[in-house]
Amino acid sequence: MRGLHVYILLAVAALALLFADRLSSYWMHVAIIAMFYGILASSWSLLAGYAGLFSLGHMAFASIGGYTSALLVQWYGIPIPVGMAAGVALCCALGGLIGWVCLRMSGPYLAIFTLGFSEIVRITFATEDDITAGMAGLHVERLFNTTSRLPYFYVAFALLVVSLLLMGVIVRSRWGLFLRAIREDEQAASASGVAVARFRILAFAIASGFAALAGSFYGHYIGILTPSLGGLDFMAVLVVMTVIGGMERLPTAVGGAFVVEFLLELLRGYGQWRLPLFGIILLLTMRFARNGLLTPLWLKFVQLGEPRAVTAMALRDVPQKDPAQ
């Protein structure tokens, strides 16, 4: 049976939605945060895994998106979804601008540049406390006027699914192919007719938009925003999640976010010691499984129900169709 994995995923999703109300408030919170990270990890995977643009400024865009939505809602009383959309739009534009500024940078130079950008954002938010309330934290209007986490679970789920569908369309289209070509060799990509500058800017704009979506949801869920959302600690967790899962595929990046977030909670009893543990797992992943720990499992999963003859095909990332057409 072809596409069995899709049916299994749909069944799991349906079960998750049906039985979500049976989760304790604590584990529902963990699931919501895992989905928040899922959007961030998949969009960072689009940028770093597909396009090879190893940006450390991803959480800064989540932070900008969060503050933009929170402040617009606070100042102008606009509906929260409109505020979130404004945050996304602003970060798409800002992401594109950052992409344009660092067009000629790659590898460590790009990482350091984007790290500098994210620190500027974090310190600005911390310093401008007249506007952002600084490290005391900005109180943000919550999305729902209820103490139940269930509506947030559904919204997080919907945002994750829509984000993955949109990004899935992109990576399976010719755009995805061009981004991977840019990752492999920019000069060869341009010799092949790929408008490298345009696609690099586009990758930054799209990924930053999704980061803003996650960040603005986070603000309106938690109800408070601090500048640390855009700091290096959050970014490090995101990198750990995505790399351990597998940064060159969206599902493995999301899987990494889920696994690491749930393990972080399960191992809470070990206190701060669980963090070096993930550091060690990251090192081992980089040394022995550069495509991520979940990639082989995902490839096996995708093959479920496939006839043997096409198994080899499934192992490759051959695009079979252009969803844009």
Place this chain on the structure above:
Amino acid sequence: MSAGAELIRGAGLVKRFGGIVANDAVEFTVVEGDLVGLIGPNGSGKTTLISMLTGHLMPDGGEVVVRGRGMRGQAAHLYAAMGVARTFQLTQLFGRMTVLENLLVPGLTRPGSTWRAVVQQARSTLDFLKLGHLEQLHAKNLSGGQQKLLELGRCMMLEPAILFLDEPFAGVHPHLRDELITRIQELHEAGRTFVVVDHDMESILRLSKRLVVMARGRKIADGPPAVVREDQAVLAAYAGS
């Protein structure tokens, strides 16, 4: 020189790297139907010239004209869109993409191209290059010669008017080299124009209709191979005097 329409012209091209003048006011024109061998000692400026003519290096002086259009300040992908394709001295493939995907990339950059048609074209290109059985392999896993063939295939997918091949025979087994020469000749007979840079004189002489020789950043000879081979300046350049 053949009598076709002008495809590409480098007018007074200058390129300096630090204190070194890699190209010193080079005039270089290629017309439709040409099969040019571009030769010269190491460091004579051949690759620099190709890189300027294909948009990968900005000239410090002079201009590149493609089909009558001045290309000043244009990015390399626009040269590709105008039918100017190139390979690289050290093969540059999309290593962790499959052989088929390597060909899909240029095919899908063409305006109006459909996925289905490009996949079909890529498969027939692979068959033409005798790489069809390897389409699902990652490009980095091909042998050196196969990589050269794949790079030629990637150029073909642009349906270019002119192909610049930078040292296509370097490090290639003689059998695969003959394969490459045959493919180039077939493509040329089908109407493609070529500029081939290489140090393998035997292959260049087998292929070329016109020979251009560079030395110390300047063009020192340009004409039919039989004439250029006897040119005293060329002999002197190769003798190192």
